[in-house]
Amino acid sequence: MARLAALRKEVAGWRVPVVGVSALTAGGWAAFLAISLIFPYLAPVFWVLFAIDLFTLALFALSLNLLLGYGGMVSFGHAAYYAMGAYAAAILVKRADVAMPLALAAAPFFAAAGAAVLGAFAVRLSGIAFAMLTLAFSQVVYAVVFKWTGFTGGDDGIQGVWPIKALAAPPVSNNYYYLTLGVVLLCTLLLYLLVNSPFGYTLRAIRENPRRAEMAGVNVRLHQWVAFVIAGFFAGVSGALFVFFQGSVNPDYTGIFRNADPLIAALLGGVHHFLGPALGALVYKVIFFYVGREFPFLFHLVVGAVLVVVVLLFPSGILGFVQERRWRSLVPKRKPAAAPIAAGKGQPASPLDRG
């Protein structure tokens, strides 16, 4: 216990940061809030459902970006914790007869617990090995839920996981839309405060130079682990919200494509901007919808082509691109910030390796 208390003291503080909000930002949020509040009354049911789906993916991607953008930890198995949240919610409701709102509230803690255990091993590694181990863990979770038929429903999963009547989704009522909107906005605010708190800045320092952070007295692994658990928690929130929206859960919740979804959304929007992953989720979902409707068999081809273009031409994502452009026009004399793709991490690009 004493050791735990000592470790607790080592984690950088969490205090509400002083965040300046420009009139533009405040106006933007006010407009977003106003539109999203009246949205269900203006839009057809389909788009309300679309919005619920989008909000959950946005939170999923934002939670991953705590690791990806702020911690510099490329997790390729984040869907494991999303699935843990989803399965916990479904199992609590269907097997333990827990009331749905309580299950929704409790599910993220199961995801965080899973992330705490697996993350303790994962943060011992970095770079490609970290990506591989997180992928391996998500596949272990996949295999377990796939094979443990009696408890998780195996391949078929668990069906009929619906919210209570008062929180039903459209077309019955708009309450599930408002619930999702509220929860996702609250989680987004919490994540925003977190990345701008001393903890968030410590995480960024670790991303930039882990060894230097270590020398400065930062317990690097401990911070990475805490970030991993928090990211797992919010992925769990997203998974639990999604399961009551979808009405069922199955092993694909931790499949390889579900692992790629938040990664793609984050990269599309820009990993070095707080709202990048949310914007990326919107763009991704819109592509998903239109391509899926027009060319259902070419969906991955289009996503793949978009990703190739993003990686090669806009490695800092949509928001990064917009910012670089604006910045360049304001300060025309200086060279634009080197894109991460050209710089490579911590080593100058070697002319020897240029073709």
Added chain:
Amino acid sequence: MEWMARVAVQLLSGISIGVILFLVASGLSLIFGVSRVINFAHGALYMVGAYLAYSVMSQAPGSGPYFWLALLLAPLGVALLGLVVEVAFLRRIYRAEPLYQLVMTIAIAFVIGDMVRTVWGAENRSVTRPDFLTGAVSILGQPFPVYNLLVLGLAPVVLVGLWWVFYRTRWGMLVRAATWDRDMVGALGVNTSHLYTTVFLFGAWLGGLGGALVAPLQGLAPGMDTSVLLLAFVAVVIGGLGSFFGTLLAAVLLGVAQGLAVLNPLLRRFDIVIPFALMALVLIARPQGLFGQKE
């Protein structure tokens, strides 16, 4: 006695699965060893190999010559595709952060996967084995498919061939040197850009050969790229990224584990957990893999 015969047959069958897995995994390992890129598109290349082989073989189902022709042409076609992929996309990201390499190869896998579905359709297909490789022989009184015997027979040929390429040619020497220290190889005046391209081409060829060999064994299905990719990762990670011998050992071990798991009901229930649990254990205890070099 019958129990022992069943174990022996499953062991042989497992080794033949392991050999094919090794072909795919060694290509993956080779590419990683030299360019430090984890090629998520490798499963897609393997799938293209399988479908190309199917297209050639279905010209004359059951024909022996067409089978050999397929084994020759399909890997070459995949190597050509690999060349295009490397020159057009991959060489631009060798110096990028892992995130971009990961997403780039996934994107290529997405594109190739959908192209295969568009060209050949999304339904499962079985591939007619050539006449001289159909049926089964009796090993200790247990039936054993002739086709698996062929794979087992090809294994020493493939191994000796790879050994010759890596240890008796100048190119192989450069590959081993680049796996050890690619910057030094560049500093010594080797055209590394050229080396990277040929390495990717050869890795793609190996994956294509694996796909061509597996087509008559397991048939074709749209999800075959993901499943083999994950298993090949496991083999490469357990054996040690970039280690040829380690990959061989791990691939055969995985194949044998898969073969033997069939015999035990408890193990069969958890057969898909075993590889990933093993991989996680190895990564935790020895992140560089059993035979890998430390970064």
